[in-house]
Structures are given as structure tokens and as C-alpha cells.
Amino acid sequence: xxxPLLQNLRDRQPLVHAITNYVTANDCANLxxxxxxxxxxxxxxxxxxxxxxxxxxxxxxxxxxxxxTIPAMLACGRIAAQRGLPVVLDPVGVGASTxxxxxxxxxxREVPIAVIRGNLSEVETLTRGHGGAPGVDSTQSxxxxxxxxxxxxxxxxxxxxxAVVALTGAVDLVTDGDTLYCLHxxxxxxxxxxxxxxxxxxxxxAFAAANPDSLLSAxxxxxxxxxxxxxxxxxxxxxxxxxxxxRTYLLDAVYRLTPDQLEKGARYExx
Amino acid sequence: xxxPLLQNLRDRQPLVHAITNYVTANDCANLxxxxxxxxxxxxxxxxxxxxxxxxxxxxxxxxxxxxxTIPAMLACGRIAAQRGLPVVLDPVGVGASTxxxxxxxxxxREVPIAVIRGNLSEVETLTRGHGGAPGVDSTQSxxxxxxxxxxxxxxxxxxxxxAVVALTGAVDLVTDGDTLYCLHxxxxxxxxxxxxxxxxxxxxxAFAAANPDSLLSAxxxxxxxxxxxxxxxxxxxxxxxxxxxxRTYLLDAVYRLTPDQLEKGARYExx
Amino acid sequence: xxxPLLQNLRDRQPLVHAITNYVTANDCANLxxxxxxxxxxxxxxxxxxxxxxxxxxxxxxxxxxxxxTIPAMLACGRIAAQRGLPVVLDPVGVGASTxxxxxxxxxxREVPIAVIRGNLSEVETLTRGHGGAPGVDSTQSxxxxxxxxxxxxxxxxxxxxxAVVALTGAVDLVTDGDTLYCLHxxxxxxxxxxxxxxxxxxxxxAFAAANPDSLLSAxxxxxxxxxxxxxxxxxxxxxxxxxxxxRTYLLDAVYRLTPDQLEKGARYExx
Numbered sequence: 001x002x003x004p005l006l007q008n009l010r011d012r013q014p015l016v017h018a019i020t021n022y023v024t025a026n027d028c029a030n031l032x033x034x035x036x037x038x039x040x041x042x043x044x045x046x047x048x049x050x051x052x053x054x055x056x057x058x059x060x061x062x063x064x065x066x067x068x069t070i071p072a073m074l075a076c077g078r079i080a081a082q083r084g085l086p087v088v089l090d091p092v093g094v095g096a097s098t099x100x101x102x103x104x105x106x107x108x109r110e111v112p113i114a115v116i117r118g119n120l121s122e123v124e125t126l127t128r129g130h131g132g133a134p135g136v137d138s139t140q141s142x143x144x145x146x147x148x149x150x151x152x153x154x155x156x157x158x159x160x161x162x163a164v165v166a167l168t169g170a171v172d173l174v175t176d177g178d179t180l181y182c183l184h185x186x187x188x189x190x191x192x193x194x195x196x197x198x199x200x201x202x203x204x205x206a207f208a209a210a211n212p213d214s215l216l217s218a219x220x221x222x223x224x225x226x227x228x229x230x231x232x233x234x235x236x237x238x239x240x241x242x243x244x245x246x247r248t249y250l251l252d253a254v255y256r257l258t259p260d261q262l263e264k265g266a267r268y269e270x271x
Numbered sequence: 272x273x274x275p276l277l278q279n280l281r282d283r284q285p286l287v288h289a290i291t292n293y294v295t296a297n298d299c300a301n302l303x304x305x306x307x308x309x310x311x312x313x314x315x316x317x318x319x320x321x322x323x324x325x326x327x328x329x330x331x332x333x334x335x336x337x338x339x340t341i342p343a344m345l346a347c348g349r350i351a352a353q354r355g356l357p358v359v360l361d362p363v364g365v366g367a368s369t370x371x372x373x374x375x376x377x378x379x380r381e382v383p384i385a386v387i388r389g390n391l392s393e394v395e396t397l398t399r400g401h402g403g404a405p406g407v408d409s410t411q412s413x414x415x416x417x418x419x420x421x422x423x424x425x426x427x428x429x430x431x432x433x434a435v436v437a438l439t440g441a442v443d444l445v446t447d448g449d450t451l452y453c454l455h456x457x458x459x460x461x462x463x464x465x466x467x468x469x470x471x472x473x474x475x476x477a478f479a480a481a482n483p484d485s486l487l488s489a490x491x492x493x494x495x496x497x498x499x500x501x502x503x504x505x506x507x508x509x510x511x512x513x514x515x516x517x518r519t520y521l522l523d524a525v526y527r528l529t530p531d532q533l534e535k536g537a538r539y540e541x542x
Numbered sequence: 543x544x545x546p547l548l549q550n551l552r553d554r555q556p557l558v559h560a561i562t563n564y565v566t567a568n569d570c571a572n573l574x575x576x577x578x579x580x581x582x583x584x585x586x587x588x589x590x591x592x593x594x595x596x597x598x599x600x601x602x603x604x605x606x607x608x609x610x611t612i613p614a615m616l617a618c619g620r621i622a623a624q625r626g627l628p629v630v631l632d633p634v635g636v637g638a639s640t641x642x643x644x645x646x647x648x649x650x651r652e653v654p655i656a657v658i659r660g661n662l663s664e665v666e667t668l669t670r671g672h673g674g675a676p677g678v679d680s681t682q683s684x685x686x687x688x689x690x691x692x693x694x695x696x697x698x699x700x701x702x703x704x705a706v707v708a709l710t711g712a713v714d715l716v717t718d719g720d721t722l723y724c725l726h727x728x729x730x731x732x733x734x735x736x737x738x739x740x741x742x743x744x745x746x747x748a749f750a751a752a753n754p755d756s757l758l759s760a761x762x763x764x765x766x767x768x769x770x771x772x773x774x775x776x777x778x779x780x781x782x783x784x785x786x787x788x789r790t791y792l793l794d795a796v797y798r799l800t801p802d803q804l805e806k807g808a809r810y811e812x813x
Contacts, residue, residue: 022293022564023571023583029294029465034514039465041294042368044337050368066586097584097592192797194571194581236511240778242797243576244790248515255463255513293564300565300736305785310736312565313639315608321639507782519786526734526784 002221002266003259005211010036010259014056014209018202019043019073021063021092024195027247028061031199034254035225037206048072052079057209059202060107062100063092070103077111086114086208086215089163090201094118095125108161114208115219116157117166117201120150127157142169151180151271164219166204168197172227174220181220183268185227187234192243193250200226203254224266229253231265273492273537274530276482281307281530285327285480289473290314290344292334292363295466298518299332302470305525306496308477319343323350328480330473331378333371334363341374348382357385357479357486360434361472365389366396379432385479386490387428388437388472391421398428413440422451422542435490437475439468443498445491452491454539456498458505463514464521471497474525495537500524502536544763544808545801547753552578552801556598556751560744561585561615563605563634566737569789570603573741576796577767579748590614594621599751601744602649604642605634612645619653628656628750628757631705632743636660637667650703656750657761658699659708659743662692669699684711693722693813706761708746710739714769716762723762725810727769729776734785735792742768745796766808771795773807 015038020028025041032039042051045068052058058080060073080087089111091104104126107113116126120141124130142150151173158165158177167173172183190196204222211218233249241249286309291299296312303310313322316339323329329351331344351358360382362375375397378384387397391412395401413421422444429436429448438444443454461467475493482489504520512520557580562570567583574581584593587610594600600622602615622629631653633646646668649655658668662683666672684692693715700707700719709715714725732738746764753760775791783791 021583023567025294026297026465026568030514030518033463033465040364040367041292041335042364043335044370046338047336047368047370050370051364054367064583064585065589067588093582093584093593096582096596097589099586099589099592192575194568194575240791240794240798242794243572244793244797247572247793248519248790249511251515251518252511252513255515256511296565297568297736301785301789304734304736311635311638312563312606313635314606315641317609318607318639318641321641322635325638519790520782522786522789523782523784526786527782 001217002224003263005207005214005218005221006225006259006262009206009210012210013038014206015040015054016057016059016202016205016209017042017052017055017076018059018061019048019069019076020059020061020198023064024198027195028198028202030251031254032202032206034251035203035206043069043072045072045075049075049079052076055085057086057205059088059090059205061090061092061198061201062094062103063198065100065103073107074110077107081112086212087111088115088117088201088205088208089113090198091118091122091126094122101125113161113163114215115164115166115204116161117168117204119197120167120169123153123157123165123167127153142167142171142173144171147171155180164215166219166223168200168223172223174223176216179216180271181268182271183220183224183227185224185231185267187230189234189246190230193247224268225257225262228262228265229257272488273495274534276478276485276489276492277496277530277533280477280481283481284309285477286311286325287328287330287473287476287480288313288323288326288347289330289332290319290340290347291330291332291469294335295469298466299469299473301522302525303473303477305522306474306477314340314343316343316346320346320350323347326356328357328476330359330361330476332361332363332469332472333365333374334469336371336374344378345381348378352383357483358382359386359388359472359476359479360384361469362389362393362397365393372396384432384434385486386435386437386475387432388439388475390468391438391440394424394428394436394438398424413438413442413444415442418442426451435486437490437494439471439494443494445494447487450487451542452539453542454491454495454498456495456502456538458501460505460517461501464518495539496528496533499533499536500528543759544766545805547749547756547760547763548767548801548804551748551752554752555580556748557582557596558599558601558744558747558751559584559594559597559618560601560603561590561611561618562601562603562740565606566740569737570740570744572793573796574744574748576793577745577748585611585614587614587617591617591621594618597627599628599747601630601632601747603632603634603740603743604636604645605740607642607645615649616652619649623654628754629653630657630659630743630747630750631655632740633660633664633668636664643667655703655705656757657706657708657746658703659710659746661739662709662711665695665699665707665709669695684709684713684715686713689713697722706757708761708765710742710765714765716765718758721758722813723810724813725762725766725769727766727773727809729772731776731788732772735789766810767799767804770804770807771799
């Protein structure tokens with residue numbers, strides 16, 4: 001079921017505008033190229049809205065948030081709304097600072113967010129108004145043991161916001177508030193490369209831009225694809241390889257991923 | 272003919288000051304180190320001009336342009352003019368936003384630009400005042416079929432600005448308004464790595480800083496060297512390698528490139 | 543003697559807040575993950591202090607310094623002081639511009655810096671109030687020939703500031719003003735990858751955060767570990783590998799480094 005969604009992405013090559021942090025921007029751009037999309041980054045309020053006007057999708061990432069960038073996020077969100085573009089929100093580190101929490105909540109109020117992609121503490125903060133996010137490369141979070149509660153949390157945020165919610169961790173959940181995908185691809189070593197979450201949010205943006213009428217399954221396909229690539233990259237590791245090589249192999253795997261490979265490798269159930 | 276220009280670069284190890292975007296800054300710095308130059312990045316108006324005063328060349332790149340950086344670009348351009356340093360302009364995404372177009376035109380008016388390095392839509396915008404640049408990693412552009420018109424366009428921009436113009440794409444053109452190099456090195460996969468254009472502009476800056484009296488041939492040599500490295504990197508790809516590995520192999524190829532290899536591998540004609 | 547310090551780092555996995563330049567931020571984050579720490583980057587004055595409040599250590603790096611970031615550095619430094627967190631200062635390019643020199647001196651006055659990590663010209667500038675730093679990836683600096691004078695310089699800066707000083711180059715010195723480690727690990731090719739100095743400063747921050755009561759030996763262990771990884775990475779280079787692959791192998795080596803390997807590979811004497 002995910003194969004045609006990836007095929008659409010490869011065929012349509014959407015331009016994805018990402019307002020994202022400077023730590024992982026290069027990997028995000030290369031990830032977008034790897035999956036078949038085309039990246040463009042711009043975050044000055046005088047520049048970014050015109051860039052969104054050319055794009056097929058918009059990704060807003062709160063890592064290394066600067067106060068001066070917030071007006072650009074809002075303005076680009078409005079352009080996206082006018083043009084019907086899917087907007088992905090990655091609330092990096094929400095809960096760890098007031099600026100990030102306030103900005104995420106403002107974006108949810110003022111911009112029609114299509115997909116929210118975050119880890120457990122970020123999704124918890126957006127849903128309950130509190131939560132803890134000490135780091136941004138958190139690996140402890142959603143696990144097989146707290147799946148029930150996490151599913152309820154993700155559904156609640158989806159219903160309240162109207163967005164598809166992707167709550168990612170050792171297990172990944174994707175829901176529109178009703179249907180819930182429970183996805184089992186991925187490898188713990190993904191947490192040893194900075195920005196795999198940011199990259200996933202961009203991949204979601206690319207899948208959404210290429211499949212704007214199937215946001216739920218497009219998001220689930222992106223989450224599954226990233227996790228599958230994490231597995232493929234891990235199988236390739238040699239005895240001297242560490243997170244440097246793994247970072248490269250991840251991009252390589254996304255570049256080489258075929259619709260057929262995704263179809264066969266995706267492991268998930270609907271709940 | 273290109274060999275001594277690369278040899279000069281390896282011998283003189285110029286310090287190149289780049290004001291460039293945060294997406295590709297790391298690759299630009301490593302590219303400069305790979306070719307034998309030394310990189311320095313600084314873009315605050317209170318910091319950057321003093322940095323230019325130590326440098327042998329200046330590269331101005333409009334990717335992720337911030338309004339606050341423009342005064343730094345202008346001030347550094349003035350220092351470069353006073354000291355006779357070659358200035359390379361990479362008008363990333365010009366035509367896609369008013370801020371980028373206005374800034375590029377202002378830089379052309381107020382700073383003595385030595386070399387302009389852009390793709391077809393960027394060169395078109397600077398020459399005709401209009402053009403379309405939906406993405407910044409555009410691969411469609413100049414081809415064997417529109418070579419005649421592209422040559423006229425590049426010559427026109429070179430004559431009007433006094434700069435050497437490098438119009439790059441599937442074929443690359445380098446001209447001072449009179450002599451026109453038509454260069455045939457390169458590989459389409461270079462378009463699947465973000466910032467190969469930015470890296471090329473830095474390589475041009477390094478070649479120009481090491482060969483300030485031969486700007487036309489230095490620019491052609493840089494364009495040829497980058498393309499040749501794209502070919503070398505492509506031959507190295509294994510069955511699991513994608514754009515992640517290709518990015519690494521590109522840097523490796525620049526690091527290993529010898530003057531003799533460049534001399535033998537360069538494919539071009541003068542028109 | 544360094545083994546338990548690395549073991550503590552692997553066990554305690556400290557969160558390290560880095561305010562660092564956009565050129566090398568990605569490598570710094572991956573280096574922190576490679577060594578077992580967890581990275582977080584934030585530099586907006588409205589965001590960063592709350593991030594420091596969650597962290598176990600703080601790294602302040604002056605590369606691509608922006609005037610707007612200075613209040614964040616000062617505010618985060620005050621939080622770190624209140625909470626007793628070790629603060630590492632990497633005075634990138636100090637001496638090359640007034641803004642960088644003034645900012646470094648202000649930080650030394652207003653923030654209790656635990657460790658200063660710089661090259662010869664940077665340490666000279668901080669100690670004598672003058673010095674030359676044309677580039678930031680300088681490889682010429684401290685050598686076996688000027689070791690005596692460099693040792694005196696590092697000791698003087700340590701005594702004056704109360705910080706541990708790591709003066710790094712072809713040979714590395716680490717001192718608290720009294721004891722002086724003279725360390726001989728490393729490889730010249732580390733100078734061909736941008737930001738190995740920034741990465742080392744983050745590694746120092748991680749070792750210090752995990753060993754706050756042993757700052758001198760923790761700093762020496764970090765310097766030795768980075769140099770040893772530079773040697774391991776160099777042994778791995780194939781005939782086509784250049785600085786692109788070397789960059790990856792460096793991270794891999796840090797990821798794979800064991801306490802036992804560090805203990806056996808560290809080469810240093812006390813003076």
C-alpha cells in the first residue's frame with residue numbers, strides 16, 4: 001500500500017521549502033534530494049514567503065529557533081494555507097523552553113498544520129501543555145510498554161488540531177485521530193545520528209507534497225521508509241564503522257529505496 | 272593549461288573568506304581545505320570586514336540570505352575592492368524572491384565582482400531582470416541544445432558587469448564577454464548532492480585567489496576540476512552507495528586531484 | 543588513568559549545550575553523540591538560558607559569531623555558574639577581529655570559564671592582548687620547537703583566569719597553571735577537516751560534564767582521545783580517500799573508542 005506513494009514522490013519531485021535549524025539543514029536537504037524531492041531553505045521574513053509560493057510543501061522545524069524567524073514561519077504558513085500546501089510541524093525541543101512551546105502553540109493556532117511529527121515529550125507538551133524535553137536527540141520515549149497511552153495521546157492531539165500526528169520512538173504511531181498506524185521499522189542506532197528526526201519530518205513533507213490527498217497514509221509511508229532505511233543502513237555497518245558512516249549509509253539507503261522494497265519491508269498494523 | 276593554476280592553488284594556500292548559507296557551509300569549508308585553500312566564515316557586519324582584511328579572496332553566496340547579512344556583504348566587498356581581492360558572487364535563487372534579486376543587483380552595482388557563478392535561471396535573471404528559479408538545486412538548465420543562446424546570455428552579462436561569468440549546468444560556459452570556454456566535465460549525480468554549486472563557487476574563489484591575474488582561465492579550471500571530480504566520484508560508487516557516499520567521494524576527489532590529472536581530464540573547447 | 547574518565551562519560555551520558563557556529567554544528571552534535579553525550583544547540587537569548595538549565599555542561603564557540611548571540615552566551619554562562627556546570631570556551635578566530643577578541647575577554651570576565659581550548663594564536667591573544675589569527679583552521683602553531691614558550695604561555699593564561707587551558711596543535715598542552723600535560727596523539731590530516739577544533743571543544747565539554755571534579759585530567763583525556771581517533775581514522779584511509787572520508791572515519795573512531803583503547807593509546811608526559 002505504501003509503494004504507489006513513494007512512486008508518486010519519485011515521479012512528481014516536489015519542491016519542499018524547509019525552515020529548519022542550522023545543525024541539521026544540510027542532512028535535511030540531502031535527504032530531500034535522496035527521496036526524489038527538491039529542497040529549498042529560506043527563513044528571512046522578507047525572503048521566505050516568496051519561496052513558499054514556488055513550493056509544493058512546507059516544513060517548519062523549531063530546532064535552534066530564533067525569535068526573528070517566527071514571523072517568517074507564520075507568513076509562510078499563511079501562503080501555504082492560501083495555496084493549499086501541506087505544512088509539517090516538527091516541534092523540536094518543545095517543553096524545554098517557553099519560546100519553543102509558545103511558538104509551537106501559536107503555529108498550531110494560526111497555521112493549518114497538516115502533520116505534526118515529534119517524540120513523546122514533544123507530543124505530550126503540545127497535548128497537555130506540559131512535558132519534559134531535556135534533549136532533542138531523545139531515544140527513550142514511546143516503547144512497546146506504553147503504547148496504549150501513547151496511542152490515546154496521539155489521537156487526542158490529532159483530534160484537537162485536525163492534523164495527522166506522527167509520534168515517533170522505538171515504535172512509531174501515526175494517526176488522524178481515528179485510524180492508528182502502529183509501525184515497527186527502525187533501528188536504535190538512528191538515535192546516534194543527530195537530526196534523523198528532522199530528516200524524517202522533511203521526508204514526511206516530501207511524501208505529503210507528492211500525495212496531498214492521502215496525508216495519513218503518506219505520513220505512515222514516510223515513517224516506515226525512514227525506519228526501513230535505518231535497518232538497511234545498519235546491516236551495512238562494518239567493524240570500524242560508527243555513527244559517521246551510519247549517517248552516510250542512511251542517506252544512501254533513502255536514495256536507493258524502491259517502492260517495491262518499501263512495500264515488502266514495511267512492518268505495521270492498524271489499530 | 273589548467274595544471275599550473277591548480278599547482279599555484281596548492282602552493283599558495285590562499286585564505287578564502289566565504290559569506291555563505293548555513294545549509295552548505297560545512298561542505299564549502301571542507302571543499303576549500305580539500306583543494307588546498309584555507310576557509311574562514313564570518314557574516315556579522317561588526318566582524319566580517321576585519322576577516323576579509325586577512326583574506327586572499329571573498330565569496331558571496333545568497334543562499335538562506337538574511338537581511339542583516341547584506342551590510343556585511345557590502346562592507347566586505349568594499350574591503351576586497353580596496354585590497355584588490357577577487358570577489359565571487361553566487362546568486363543562489365535569484366529570481367525566486369525580490370530580496371535575493373535586489374541584493375544581487377545591488378552587489379553588482381556597489382562591489383567590483385570578479386566572477387559570477389550561477390545556473391541558467393540565475394544568470395538569466397541577472398541579465399534580463401527576470402527569470403524563474405523555483406529551486407536552488409536545479410539540474411535542468413543549460414544543455415547541448417540551448418548552448419548558442421546561453422553563450423550569448425553569458426557574454427552579455429560578462430560585458431555589462433565586467434565580471435567573468437560561469438554559467439553551469441549539464442554543459443558549463445565560462446566567459447569574459449569575449450573568449451568563451453565550453454566545458455564538458457561533470458556528472459548528473461552532482462545535482463543529487465545539495466550545495467555542489469556553492470562548493471564550486473568556493474573552488475572558483477580559491478582558484479581566483481591563487482591566480483588573480485588569470486581570472487578567466489582560473490574560473491574555467493575550477494569549473495573543469497569540479498566536474499572532473501564529479502566523474503571520479505561517480506566511478507567509485509558501489510551498489511549500495513547513494514548521494515550520501517557520493518557527497519563524501521566528491522570531497523575526496525578534490526582532495527586527491529593532481530595538476531596532471533586535471534590537465535589530462537579536462538574536456539573543453541574555446542568558442 | 544584516562545580510562546575511567548571515558549567510562550564515566552559513556553555511563554553518565556551528559557546533556558551538553560553548545561552555542562556554536564553554523565559551519566561545524568552538525569559535526570559537533572554528531573561528535574557529542576559519538577562519545578556518549580547528548581547534544582542540544584540553542585543560541586537565541588530568549589531560548590538558550592532555559593536550555594542550559596537542563597544541561598550538564600556548556601560550550602561557547604566564537605566561530606561565525608553574531609552580535610545577537612553574545613547576550614545568550616552571557617545569560618547561559620550565568621545559569622551555568624548558578625548550577626555549577628563546567629563551561630568550555632573555544633575562542634575561534636580571536637585576534638582576527640575586534641568583535642571576537644572583545645567577546646572572548648568579556649566572557650572571561652563575566653562567566654566562570656572552566657576550560658579554554660584554543661590554538662597558539664588564540665591563546666596568545668587572550669594572554670597578551672594581541673596575536674594573529676588569519677585563519678581558523680590553522681595547523682601551524684605549537685610544535686616540538688616552541689614547546690617551552692608555549693607551556694609558559696598556557697600556564698600564564700590558566701593562572702590568570704583560573705581555567706584549565708588546552709593549547710592544541712602538532713603537540714597539545716593542557717594545564718591548570720601548575721601541572722602541565724604534554725600530549726603527543728593526533729595526526730596532521732586533522733587540519734584538513736573543518737571544525738576538528740570545535741569538535742574537540744565539545745568533547746572537552748562532554749568529558750568535563752561527566753567528570754566535573756577532575757577538570758584537568760578530563761580535559762587531557764579529551765585531547766588525547768581526539769588525537770588518538772585522528773590516528774585511528776588515518777590508518778583506515780584507502781588510496782581514494784581524502785578529507786571527506788577522513789571526516790567520517792574520525793566520528794566513527796570516537797564512536798568506537800573504548801576506555802581500554804584510550805588507556806593504551808594515550809601518549810603524554812607530565813612536566
